[in-house]
Amino acid sequence: MFTFWEIVLQQFINGLVLGSFYALVALGYSMVYGIIKLLNFAHGDIYMAGAFTCLSVYSLISGYMPGWLGISLAMLAAILASAILGYIAQRVAYRPLLSAPRLSLLISAIGVSLVIYNAVMVMTNSKAMFFPGGINKSTGISYGHVTITYMQISLLAAAFAAMAALTVFISRTKLGKAMRAIAIDTDACYLMGINVNAVISFTFMLGSGLAAVAGGMYCVYYGNVQYSMGYLVGIKAFTSSVIGGIGSIPGAMLGGLLLGLLEAFGTQMLGSSWKDVFAFSLLILILAFKPNGLLGKPEVARM
Amino acid sequence: MKLRDRISSWLESKFIQAAASAALLAFMALLPLFTDNYYQNIVWNAFFYMLLALGLNIIVGYCGLCDLGYASKFAIGAYTTGILIKTYHWNFWATLPVSIIISIVSSVIIGLPTLKLRSDYLAIVTLGFAEIVRITARNLKITGAATGLIAIPRPTFFGIRLVKITHWYYVFLILVVIYIIISFRIRNSRFGRALAYIREDEDAAEAMGVNTSLYKLYAYVLGAVLGGVTGSFYAVKMTSISPGSFDFNQSVNVLLAVILGGMGKVPGVVLGAAFFALFPEFFRDIPVIGDMRMLFFGLLLIAVIIAKPQGLWPERNK
Numbered sequence: 103m104f105t106f107w108e109i110v111l112q113q114f115i116n117g118l119v120l121g122s123f124y125a126l127v128a129l130g131y132s133m134v135y136g137i138i139k140l141l142n143f144a145h146g147d148i149y150m151a152g153a154f155t156c157l158s159v160y161s162l163i164s165g166y167m168p169g170w171l172g173i174s175l176a177m178l179a180a181i182l183a184s185a186i187l188g189y190i191a192q193r194v195a196y197r198p199l200l201s202a203p204r205l206s207l208l209i210s211a212i213g214v215s216l217v218i219y220n221a222v223m224v225m226t227n228s229k230a231m232f233f234p235g236g237i238n239k240s241t242g243i244s245y246g247h248v249t250i251t252y253m254q255i256s257l258l259a260a261a262f263a264a265m266a267a268l269t270v271f272i273s274r275t276k277l278g279k280a281m282r283a284i285a286i287d288t289d290a291c292y293l294m295g296i297n298v299n300a301v302i303s304f305t306f307m308l309g310s311g312l313a314a315v316a317g318g319m320y321c322v323y324y325g326n327v328q329y330s331m332g333y334l335v336g337i338k339a340f341t342s343s344v345i346g347g348i349g350s351i352p353g354a355m356l357g358g359l360l361l362g363l364l365e366a367f368g369t370q371m372l373g374s375s376w377k378d379v380f381a382f383s384l385l386i387l388i389l390a391f392k393p394n395g396l397l398g399k400p401e402v403a404r405m
Numbered sequence: 406m407k408l409r410d411r412i413s414s415w416l417e418s419k420f421i422q423a424a425a426s427a428a429l430l431a432f433m434a435l436l437p438l439f440t441d442n443y444y445q446n447i448v449w450n451a452f453f454y455m456l457l458a459l460g461l462n463i464i465v466g467y468c469g470l471c472d473l474g475y476a477s478k479f480a481i482g483a484y485t486t487g488i489l490i491k492t493y494h495w496n497f498w499a500t501l502p503v504s505i506i507i508s509i510v511s512s513v514i515i516g517l518p519t520l521k522l523r524s525d526y527l528a529i530v531t532l533g534f535a536e537i538v539r540i541t542a543r544n545l546k547i548t549g550a551a552t553g554l555i556a557i558p559r560p561t562f563f564g565i566r567l568v569k570i571t572h573w574y575y576v577f578l579i580l581v582v583i584y585i586i587i588s589f590r591i592r593n594s595r596f597g598r599a600l601a602y603i604r605e606d607e608d609a610a611e612a613m614g615v616n617t618s619l620y621k622l623y624a625y626v627l628g629a630v631l632g633g634v635t636g637s638f639y640a641v642k643m644t645s646i647s648p649g650s651f652d653f654n655q656s657v658n659v660l661l662a663v664i665l666g667g668m669g670k671v672p673g674v675v676l677g678a679a680f681f682a683l684f685p686e687f688f689r690d691i692p693v694i695g696d697m698r699m700l701f702f703g704l705l706l707i708a709v710i711i712a713k714p715q716g717l718w719p720e721r722n723k
């Protein structure tokens with residue numbers, strides 16, 4: 103039998119892994135929102151497309167090389183594919199509407215989401231795809247009944263490495279500085295000679311790439327992907343970025359991990375059929391009582 | 406006056422519009438005399454979508470708020486009526502006020518905290534709320550879990566038991582007419598003008614003394630009530646409801662009907678709803694097109710919103 107503390111520890115590990123998926127997807131949401139104030143509704147579907155690319159590429163090449171190399175290459179391919187997809191979406195559907203009312207931009211994002219979702223649905227015949235075998239998922243370090251698998255450790259390491267790299271990039275590089283500047287005042291950036299459109303495109307590619315990392319991790323961890331997987335993760339990633347304070351990069355990471363942990367413990371207490379209700383009720387409560395999130399700055403502008 | 410202007414002003418004259426509406430209504434009222442149950446049911450389905458679209462139009466079209474979970478509004482009405490009839494053996498007509506009250510309460514709970522914030526937060530919150538409603542309906546015993554409620558008894562109306570498809574054709578036709586009248590009455594009222602102001606420029610509306618969060622809440626609650634009533638009628642017409650009837654796709658279909666039809670323009674919304682209800686009927690037998698339907702709608706949505714941000718048949722040109 104599990105003791106109380108063993109359950110707590112095990113759920114903590116599970117929640118951390120789940121939360122790192124949410125955090126990676128939430129980062130893309132938060133960055134895009136920070137820059138052009140768009141709730142990129144298609145972000146969950148870009149994550150799904152990344153997962154599919156990762157799985158397809160890995161299935162193609164896994165026979166010719168060791169597993170870890172195959173996964174790394176597949177992950178790179180997924181990042182590339184999602185970044186391109188994010189760029190196309192931004193270029194075709196969002197850029198013409200940057201000066202239009204905000205509702206138009208949101209509707210356009212719903213359109214992009216419908217296109218990606220249904221394109222993948224038609225391409226895969228509405229069937230789930232499975233990850234080919236050959237990866238050891240069960241061995242790990244055990245302490246009593248609590249187990250953390252080597253796969254969980256490497257996924258967490260990859261997620262934290264990606265988040266650390268992003269933090270350094272945003273705070274130390276010129277491009278990162280330009281992103282922060284656009285978030286504060288877009289018009290001034292035009293006047294200061296910043297290529298605003300290029301930076302916006304780059305932000306979309308970066309966010310989509312991070313979503314693809316999460317998508318690739320998901321398909322390695324759970325072993326299957328299907329066209330509808332982006333929808334729920336999309337809303338939960340949004341919830342994460344609201345918990346952390348939308349527009350805030352560290353907030354998105356914190357919010358994602360927190361939501362993952364809350365969901366793991368919520369599932370333990372209430373049963374898995376209620377876990378989504380738990381996450382969405384949390385979203386409504388946070389918007390009611392702390393709409394700026396944990397790390398967000400209060401916003402004066404309306405609309 | 407040029408001939409073209411003359412024709413267009415003639416078309417816009419009140420008399421012609423009234424005559425055309427009367428002719429259309431007479432045609433719809435006489436249609437069941439010439440068609441069988443199959444076609445009546447298809448047209449009934451179009452009526453049903455019109456009711457949903459007219460309700461959502463108050464939120465999206467009149468007020469410019471984005472509601473991505475409209476299915477939850479009509480799910481609330483449908484389940485309220487279904488449970489009261491099945492479990493507590495109420496009369497159908499007595500369940501309508503309850504369904505309205507529950508719609509009001511639930512939309513105030515969702516709308517009050519969210520509508521004070523940026524409008525686009527509402528999109529995700531309504532989406533989340535729709536999932537909460539659907540999952541709750543799937544997990545509770547009183548809502549019949551995943552199978553839903555089945556064999557809901559049909560109501561009577563002045564001694565006639567509404568069992569035939571023709572009955573429901575007329576009930577929903579009357580509802581469509583009522584909803585259209587409500588929509589026009591709202592649009593031409595002080596309240597409707599305030600909503601249009603909020604939609605066009607929220608800051609300016611607020612500066613002119615319109616209590617924007619209050620009016621947005623009114624619009625949201627009103628849309629939810631119309632959706633709830635539609636749901637109540639849907640429950641007794643279908644006699645069975647299940648969580649699957651209220652998923653995200655349903656919300657998206659109604660939203661597409663409102664946006665593509667023309668955001669606020671009542672005839673446009675009605676036409677949009679008819680299009681979305683009838684389109685699958687035409688393309689059902691063609692396998693590839695049937696599957697790619699939503700893909701095509703997604704592309705259409707992006708194209709329309711870029712080329713004509715006010716919808717295909719807008720209320721007013723820019």
